[in-house]
Amino acid sequence: MHKVLSALRKLKEIHSEYKDIFINAELSEEEMFSDTISAPEEMDIESSSQNENTEEHSNVNEHNDSSDDPEKTAEEQSRGLALDTCLQPPDLGQQLLSYDDGIFCIAPAAKNSPVSIFKVSNLESLAFPVQFPDGKNTFDEPNRAKHVSPSRYFNTRLFSIDNRCARDTSYIFFAQFVTEMHMATSSMSIQLRKAKPMTRDGRRINCSLLQDKQELEKLVNNKEATRFMQPLRGTPAYWEKTLRDLFAMLRQLGTPTFFCTFSAAEMRWPEVINAIKAQQGESVNFSELDWSQKCEILRSNPVTAMRMFEKRVEALMRDLIMSPARPIGEVIDFFYRVEFQLRGSPHIHCLFWVKDAPEFEKDKDQDVCDFIDKYISCKLPDPNKDPELHRIVSEVQMHSRNHSKSCRKNKKHCRFGFPKPPINRTTITRPRPPPVDQPDEENRTEERDYANVAKEQLQKVWDLLNDSNHNFETITQLLNQVNITYEEYEKHIEALSTSSLIVMERRPQDCWVNGYNPMLLRAWNANMDIQFILNPYSCIMYMLSYISKAEHEMSDYLKRVIKDSSHDNLSDRECMKQVMNAYSKNREVSAQEAVARTCSLKLKSSSRSVIFIPTDDNAVKMSLPIKYLQTMDDDVENVWMTGLPDKYKARPNRPEFENMCMAEFASEYRIVYGKQKKGKHVLPLQQNMGHIQKRTRGKPAVIRFARFSQQKNPEKFYGTLLKLYLPYRRDEQLKSTRFPTYESFYAFASVKLPGTDVLQRVFNIVN
Known part of the structure; x- marks a missing residue:
């Protein structure tokens, strides 16, 4: 308490906004904190979250912990990552955009005029006295010699060698909101200048119409009200435009070859931890840190963590994938998008177009399978021949036998298909074509009966693979245990195929290994996934599900807001205010995502404009x-x-x-x-x-x-x-x-x- 009062006295001394603060020296410590609201002892974050934005491979082990208590380890990991995301205050959007709407005068300030939080002078220095103890050099400095945009200002602040701002997540979220609301205001003005040269009743627009406010409001179609949010990176409108751009690439460039995912694993990357501690003037031994210590270090500077992830992605693309090494072939075009998981950690989803790659249904199946085997592996490496790769695959590419909640979400079995069926060679399975001379109803009945038989037989195989007490060296040993021939086994797998599907070559001991490229996995040193794309339709739907899954419900919600505003006969400016207000009230943003959006770090990248x-x-x-x-x-x-x-x-x-x-x-x-x-x-x-x-x-x-x-x-x-x-x-x-x-x-x-x-x-x- 003594330190707090000393700091307050110092602020009165050097900070212009604190000079009139009165300190009651007689107030006891108990009285000062008697109105503190106690936080609930426990908070079930998972049950209260409506958006389970869980990455497909979240159940893959991302570290090798020596703890003997898995429940304790899981709890420690969850606690260490819980503060990586936060919900933005629900009323901030209204304060930012509705400067004069819905204002209530409350005693004892009944004769005063409330103003928006962003019309408060010296707001930054008032909100963050630790960063600005003298109240000077803030973004709203009145006598600045050269105007600086909020984006450029906060970029400088967060990237400064003086990392007092980068360490404070509250400041990062403040910077994000100031930057984006400034962009939203500018974008609103631009959107209101857009119209068609002809009105709906056939009149040509002239100068007088554009200067008439009522006529101008009629010209703007409020169905496009969310378009003003396109420049705001990470918003639904931003990603909808990205989707349209991606569709254009697919139409012009053809079917991409590979779909890849690269997840972040800062806990495995010593350079991230060491860089943050070096900025703080300290050095640590990475191997001696436990999980919670690493989490604490990462939370202490999300700016550096996010910047190093971006640099790692750039190096992966530039120095490996696009290099003469050609780990997945000669890549001629690419597209990737950065996504943030519920825990706040980034990962990227990529599409790669490879030169001279075979195409499904255009080239022979064997040519396609040979190409896949050349660049994708599902094997657990020999620990004696390649101990490094064996360790990485064991730690980050092995699907958990216990599965996770996301694995069995609304399903009895793992929705990712683990354990994968072992098979002697990579094969492309197709649904069985119906007999030409057989009635449809009779054919459907026969297919159902055969599928039930196949499912029953294969269930015996899955039960053995799920049983950790059984180990099989070969597929023959596995099938002999359930009295199935290999030919019957292949037919059963094909019978359960509802669409064309690639079944990768796997031994029984590889059935829990997720596909990877050895060279990329060794360099990335974190969980990855790589899949060959069979057809353009599946590619579009697959990429669509990833790009829009986090924003799909929000986009629908914003459309309802627009629809309601049209019923209320609101002007387009008011409609856009409601859209931005609704977005800011319902958006969960992690600290690292806030850094990326504030500092213009890449949320997407492509080889083509x-x-x-x-x-x-x-x-x-x-x-x-x-x-x-x-x-x-x-x-x-x-x-x-x-x-x-x-x-x-x-x-x-x-x-x-x-x-x-x-x-x-x-x-x-x-x-x-x-x-x-x-x-x-x-x-x-x-x-x-x-x-x-x-x-x-x-x-x-x-x-x-x-x-x-x-x-x-x-x-x-x-x-x-x-x-x-x-x-x-x-x-x-x-x-x-x-x-x-x-x-x-x-x-x-x-x-x-x-x-x-x-x-x-x-x-x-x-x-």
């Missing part, structure tokens, strides 16, 4: 800033900023651009601004539309565009094809008097491309 090309005749555009509109005549209709189609039509008058379609233009060139205009190979566009530069780093961008049904909306369908793949400089070149529609122009028209005297069918050019 994805560019959206608007092709609708009445596509959404952004209006000029209000300060420009106020200087224009009311009937002026040229009130829009230029977009990609405008810049394409104003492309340089050079030979290489004449026969270039918009899809190629967007894929090969990028728009540059500011200082970038002084870079190499920058070309000016015509009509002062800006500047472009050829993409020299990386590969051409993937294009994304609105997809219309050829049957339901043929005009927009063919209009999209023409605008993307037919070179043009004016919209009038996409139709003619003879062929007044996009569909007829596409099907029957012929044109002369610049530099040629030969008529070519539009159909052939586009295709």
Whole structure:
């Protein structure tokens, strides 16, 4: 108590906001803490959580503890990681966005005006006197010589060699909210400037309409109210856009080869623990630390822990996967997303496109299986030949025989299929095709009966594999125990297949080993998973389930908020406020995720940029800033900023651009601004539309565009094809008097491309 009062007296001395604080020296310690709310002795976090965002391989052992009491070890691990995540205060979103809504005046301050928490001057220094004992140099410093955005300010604070801010998780969450609410406010203003050139009743929008607040509110479609959250990394809108980008990659690049998961295991990585302690001026012997000590060190600086995870991922991609070593083949494209588990620890889910990889149903099954065996192993290594790999596989790749709650979630058996069936060679199983000359009902009955027999026979095998008292060296020994031939065993496995499935080569002792790549596992030194993708549909659904599983329920909730606001006839600005408020009230964020979002660390990465090309005749555009509109005549209709189609039509008058379609233009060139205009190979566009530069780093961008049904909306369908793949400089070149529609122009028209005297069918050019 003496130290607290001494600190308060020092703050009165040096902190401008504490000078008027009155300290009652006669107040006893018991009186000061008599109103303290005692926390409940126990809190069942698991039962109160509605979102069990548990990683698929969470039941895989991530460390080798020497404790003889597994229950004590599990309890210790849970306690050590419990503080890695937190629920943000439920009312903070309202305080941030609804500055003047729903304010109540409460005595004794009835004559004063309550203000938003973010309108409080010197908020940062008031909330964090330990970090700012003199109350100076905060993000809202009034007399700062050069303006600094909250994002840049907090990035500097958290990355500073003075780690007093990085050590405080409360400060990290504060920084995240300030940064994101600043971005949300800016994004709201931008969203309200977006509209279509034509109103629903057919009027062309002019300057006077955009300056009329009531008319402007009508122009914005509130079904798009969540789009203002797209720049906010980690929000549902952000991940929905990511999904659309991923779909575009799948359509343009084809089926990816491998799906991989790499989990974090900071408890196994000495460099993380040593780096944090080195920042604190200490050194430790990693091998002598127990689980709880490692957890305490990691919680002491989540900023360094998250930054080192990002660097580890970058090194894995750059120095191994994409290197000449080619541990999974020559990877030509990739995509990965960072996800945070319920315990707050990050892991990544990846898609890899491998050059010359065989494709399922296009190449022979044996070629596919040989390729899989070359890069994926499910074997427990020989401890004598490779003790290091044997140790890693035993510690991080072995599925627990006791399983976990997530394993048997709503199921009697392990939903991940462990123990896996041992088999002599890697095989692709398919559902049995129905007999051609057999009635459907009779066929279904026969299939059910055979499947029941197969399930009954295989259950005997699973029981033996689950029994730790039985050990079998070969599959023959295992099958002899249950009186099944190997041929019958294979048929039984295929009979239970409801879709095409890869059954990896395994010995009986390997049935608990999850698939891995030896080179990647040795380097990563933590749990991983690698799977060959059989078809694009399963790939999309598989990736979709991971990308959206944490945000799916939240996205549905936000849609309900939008629907309710439309019934209440709220303006679009108020609708967006409700969306952001709802999001901030229902989002659980870990300290490491807050670091990643505040400091702009990667939440996703790809070998390709994805560019959206608007092709609708009445596509959404952004209006000029209000300060420009106020200087224009009311009937002026040229009130829009230029977009990609405008810049394409104003492309340089050079030979290489004449026969270039918009899809190629967007894929090969990028728009540059500011200082970038002084870079190499920058070309000016015509009509002062800006500047472009050829993409020299990386590969051409993937294009994304609105997809219309050829049957339901043929005009927009063919209009999209023409605008993307037919070179043009004016919209009038996409139709003619003879062929007044996009569909007829596409099907029957012929044109002369610049530099040629030969008529070519539009159909052939586009295709």
